[in-house]
Amino acid sequence: MSARTILRGRTLTYLRAPEAIDDRDAWVFEEDGAVVVAGGRIIAAGPFASVPRQPGDTIVDHRPYLIMAGFIDAHAHFPQMQVIGSHGAELLGWLNNYTFPAETRFADARHAERIAGAFLDEMVRQGTTTSAVYCTVHPQSADALFSGALARNMRMIAGKVMMDRNAPAALTDTATRGHDETEALIARWHGKGRLGYAITPRFAITSTPAQLEAAGALARRHPDCHVQTHLSENVAEIAYTLSLYPGCADYTAIYERYGLTGARSLFGHCVHLSEREADALHDSGSVAVFCPTSNLFLGSGLHPYQALRRRAKPVRSAIATDVGGGTSYSMLRTLDEGYKVIALKGEKLDPMRAFWQATRGNAEALSIADRVGSIAAGMEADLVVLDSRATPGMRLRMETVETLAEELFLLQTLGDDRAIAETYVAGRAAKSALAG
Amino acid sequence: MSARTILRGRTLTYLRAPEAIDDRDAWVFEEDGAVVVAGGRIIAAGPFASVPRQPGDTIVDHRPYLIMAGFIDAHAHFPQMQVIGSHGAELLGWLNNYTFPAETRFADARHAERIAGAFLDEMVRQGTTTSAVYCTVHPQSADALFSGALARNMRMIAGKVMMDRNAPAALTDTATRGHDETEALIARWHGKGRLGYAITPRFAITSTPAQLEAAGALARRHPDCHVQTHLSENVAEIAYTLSLYPGCADYTAIYERYGLTGARSLFGHCVHLSEREADALHDSGSVAVFCPTSNLFLGSGLHPYQALRRRAKPVRSAIATDVGGGTSYSMLRTLDEGYKVIALKGEKLDPMRAFWQATRGNAEALSIADRVGSIAAGMEADLVVLDSRATPGMRLRMETVETLAEELFLLQTLGDDRAIAETYVAGRAAKSALAG
Numbered sequence: 069m070s071a072r073t074i075l076r077g078r079t080l081t082y083l084r085a086p087e088a089i090d091d092r093d094a095w096v097f098e099e100d101g102a103v104v105v106a107g108g109r110i111i112a113a114g115p116f117a118s119v120p121r122q123p124g125d126t127i128v129d130h131r132p133y134l135i136m137a138g139f140i141d142a143h144a145h146f147p148q149m150q151v152i153g154s155h156g157a158e159l160l161g162w163l164n165n166y167t168f169p170a171e172t173r174f175a176d177a178r179h180a181e182r183i184a185g186a187f188l189d190e191m192v193r194q195g196t197t198t199s200a201v202y203c204t205v206h207p208q209s210a211d212a213l214f215s216g217a218l219a220r221n222m223r224m225i226a227g228k229v230m231m232d233r234n235a236p237a238a239l240t241d242t243a244t245r246g247h248d249e250t251e252a253l254i255a256r257w258h259g260k261g262r263l264g265y266a267i268t269p270r271f272a273i274t275s276t277p278a279q280l281e282a283a284g285a286l287a288r289r290h291p292d293c294h295v296q297t298h299l300s301e302n303v304a305e306i307a308y309t310l311s312l313y314p315g316c317a318d319y320t321a322i323y324e325r326y327g328l329t330g331a332r333s334l335f336g337h338c339v340h341l342s343e344r345e346a347d348a349l350h351d352s353g354s355v356a357v358f359c360p361t362s363n364l365f366l367g368s369g370l371h372p373y374q375a376l377r378r379r380a381k382p383v384r385s386a387i388a389t390d391v392g393g394g395t396s397y398s399m400l401r402t403l404d405e406g407y408k409v410i411a412l413k414g415e416k417l418d419p420m421r422a423f424w425q426a427t428r429g430n431a432e433a434l435s436i437a438d439r440v441g442s443i444a445a446g447m448e449a450d451l452v453v454l455d456s457r458a459t460p461g462m463r464l465r466m467e468t469v470e471t472l473a474e475e476l477f478l479l480q481t482l483g484d485d486r487a488i489a490e491t492y493v494a495g496r497a498a499k500s501a502l503a504g
Numbered sequence: 505m506s507a508r509t510i511l512r513g514r515t516l517t518y519l520r521a522p523e524a525i526d527d528r529d530a531w532v533f534e535e536d537g538a539v540v541v542a543g544g545r546i547i548a549a550g551p552f553a554s555v556p557r558q559p560g561d562t563i564v565d566h567r568p569y570l571i572m573a574g575f576i577d578a579h580a581h582f583p584q585m586q587v588i589g590s591h592g593a594e595l596l597g598w599l600n601n602y603t604f605p606a607e608t609r610f611a612d613a614r615h616a617e618r619i620a621g622a623f624l625d626e627m628v629r630q631g632t633t634t635s636a637v638y639c640t641v642h643p644q645s646a647d648a649l650f651s652g653a654l655a656r657n658m659r660m661i662a663g664k665v666m667m668d669r670n671a672p673a674a675l676t677d678t679a680t681r682g683h684d685e686t687e688a689l690i691a692r693w694h695g696k697g698r699l700g701y702a703i704t705p706r707f708a709i710t711s712t713p714a715q716l717e718a719a720g721a722l723a724r725r726h727p728d729c730h731v732q733t734h735l736s737e738n739v740a741e742i743a744y745t746l747s748l749y750p751g752c753a754d755y756t757a758i759y760e761r762y763g764l765t766g767a768r769s770l771f772g773h774c775v776h777l778s779e780r781e782a783d784a785l786h787d788s789g790s791v792a793v794f795c796p797t798s799n800l801f802l803g804s805g806l807h808p809y810q811a812l813r814r815r816a817k818p819v820r821s822a823i824a825t826d827v828g829g830g831t832s833y834s835m836l837r838t839l840d841e842g843y844k845v846i847a848l849k850g851e852k853l854d855p856m857r858a859f860w861q862a863t864r865g866n867a868e869a870l871s872i873a874d875r876v877g878s879i880a881a882g883m884e885a886d887l888v889v890l891d892s893r894a895t896p897g898m899r900l901r902m903e904t905v906e907t908l909a910e911e912l913f914l915l916q917t918l919g920d921d922r923a924i925a926e927t928y929v930a931g932r933a934a935k936s937a938l939a940g
Contacts (some may be wrong), residue, residue: 367847411803
């Protein structure tokens with residue numbers, strides 16, 4: 069019999085995507101709720117009064133804080149922690165002037181380990197318990213991320229980027245080497261602990277057709293691995309990409325040609341998709357990843373989140389920080405800027421949907437909703453505890469908040485890592501255990 | 505002989521607007537600088553080694569922090585502190601559904617005093633030492649803001665809003681009453697301590713022609729008072745406004761007709777100006793106030809900051825939070841989102857210009873640059889002390905920062921109130937004196 073911990077608080081979990089702000093059947097909220105955790109998993113959840121107690125139970129009272137499933141970040145680059153907030157470029161210039169020079173340092177395994185540890189700690193600080201992470205071209209960068217995640221028992225998805233052209237020599241592999249290194253990393257890490265591998269051709273500009281072919285072969289051989297890449301972020305990128313693949317009618321067609329679309333494929337950005345491309349993503353079950361702080365910061369454009377969702381052939385959606393093209397590690401800040409991007413398109417993103425997207429919605433997008441993303445018996449105990457009164461401005465505003473939706477919207481509009489009172493990783497109180 | 509305090513730190517002040525990121529003659533930076541303060545004023549500034557010391561001087565060593573002139577916020581609504589982060593509306597719905605109900609509570613002077621105090625404390629917490637503030641229609645709301653600012657010895661500009669139509673009865677005055685209450689408030693507060701009055705017809709929708717006429721009369725009678733109002737924020741607002749003033753060719757022409765443009769006139773938003781309107785603002789010396797977090801949050805559109813600046817007849821610019829249509833009290837967060845708005849327009853805002861705008865630039869826009877906004881002998885000692893390593897993410901990023909411009913950009917991209925190590929208000933260390 070393993071020790072049980074009962075987390076008491078205001079609990080919120082989703083059963084499915086809310087269709088509207090008052091679609092109350094889509095979630096379960098308990099004003100005095102409990103999450104019973106043992107062995108890293110949730111073994112029961114419900115009203116505190118109705119959860120059976122046992123001798124030896126430890127009760128942690130988080131009231132009046134909200135307890136939700138931990139946030140999931142569907143697209144981030146850990147090697148860009150020292151690039152975030154670099155001035156004055158759009159996508160291609162930003163890669164060449166800032167990102168690539170920074171990524172060359174990850175040939176040094178010690179540097180990679182240090183930054184990977186800082187990244188994983190930052191995720192915990194922000195209440196993010198799973199991320200889909202791009203490493204550098206160096207296998208040691210992926211080793212660093214995976215070993216750090218394994219030591220912290222975090223559910224992380226990652227892969228070394230495959231790049232065999234249009235990048236500095238120090239950052240390129242070859243079609244063969246990228247393939248073989250990826251194969252070896254899959255063997256070493258995929259399915260170990262809570263780790264999953266993502267086959268990661270960076271994007272079509274930095275991969276030759278031969279490398280995309282190799283990536284597609286890997287995807288066929290490892291159908292339980294993810295594929296992650298970039299798609300249709302920036303107008304100049306799109307034009308350059310199409311010039312490199314003259315036989316392809318559009319950007320998405322390139323990834324289709326090499327077998328890289330599919331239900332485990334995560335396409336970062338998708339800002340400027342044509343209707344045909346959106347159809348192709350729908351038909352293949354692929355995921356479009358919305359990266360609002362990045363799209364704004366790099367001036368890429370406005371991701372059509374609501375249009376993709378509402379079309380006759382809807383496209384699966386995720387939301388992500390895209391650190392370091394994105395400017396914040398926080399999923400709360402990301403939801404705030406996501407709301408703003410959608411507002412500029414004349415639509416709204418309601419907070420019940422927003423928090424679904426950042427938790428269960430992203431879990432569904434990453435095909436891990438059977439393990440994380442909601443609070444239910446059998447799920448892994450990855451949780452975030454949210455303090456809606458974390459700053460003086462939030463405290464004053466909370467005086468007039470009357471509904472759960474208002475509170476969530478306040479959290480995403482005014483909140484940041486200070487609103488993360490605790491982060492549980494497989495049942496372990498991880499944020500309070502961090503130094504500083 | 506009054507007691508002198510010498511603030512030691514890395515000092516940055518502007519002499520004029522930088523034309524480019526390397527326009528080094530536009531600012532003075534001292535790696536080991538000093539600001540000598542006595543009697544609420546700066547009496548000397550320069551390299552620490554060259555500032556003459558006296559017996560009895562108190563030295564406060566802020567190294568390695570940056571010391572700059574305090575931030576200036578050119579447009580904010582203090583009665584909206586409990587409205588900030590309200591969901592799902594554009595401008596007119598947002599006013600009717602959220603703002604007007606909240607503003608009715610300011611008939612209660614005790615409520616007004618409490619929120620005014622919270623607002624002024626929040627400004628200090630964010631490093632903002634001057635704001636141009638809208639109060640509610642109630643004179644007691646302006647009394648509350650001014651008396652709170654006087655007690656804190658802050659340089660504040662404010663006025664009661666004049667509204668005599670298209671608002672709830674509890675929030676309307678009349679042309680005569682609005683005029684007379686404004687006249688009385690000017691007599692009571694303008695020029696007292698560091699206070700300035702702004703004649704504040706909210707906008708043309710909520711003022712009859714008679715009220716704008718009265719506001720114009722006040723502006724003529726009190727040429728040293730400011731005028732502040734809203735202009736061209738939202739497409740629906742513009743259409744509605746023009747329907748109310750059928751004789752006017754465009755929105756700006758309304759304010760021109762009633763004598764409300766001019767060198768002390770602050771026009772919030774200016775998102776959708778025509779070329780004729782921009783010419784009219786130029787010709788009258790009026791100021792266009794850029795409110796990025798608000799424009800994004802309400803989906804109003806993208807303010808043409810660089811276009812207004814670069815045109816043959818440039819328009820004077822300011823930048824502002826627009827709390828509570830804006831989503832942050834922080835000028836750092838405001839600069840970050842300002843950068844993003846400009847990036848979406850395919851341009852950039854360099855950090856040397858951004859911090860000029862938030863300090864001396866806004867002081868010039870508010871016609872108070874002879875008193876605040878820079879560090880020089882004779883200026884009032886309103887200062888902010890900035891810690892570029894305030895969070896773990898900032899600390900890691902600072903390891904690779906090599907230039908002042910990079911550091912400023914990091915502050916605006918990753919920073920928030922935690923980066924405000926201290927705020928000096930007329931020489932008094934005000935942030936560290938706040939509770940909590």
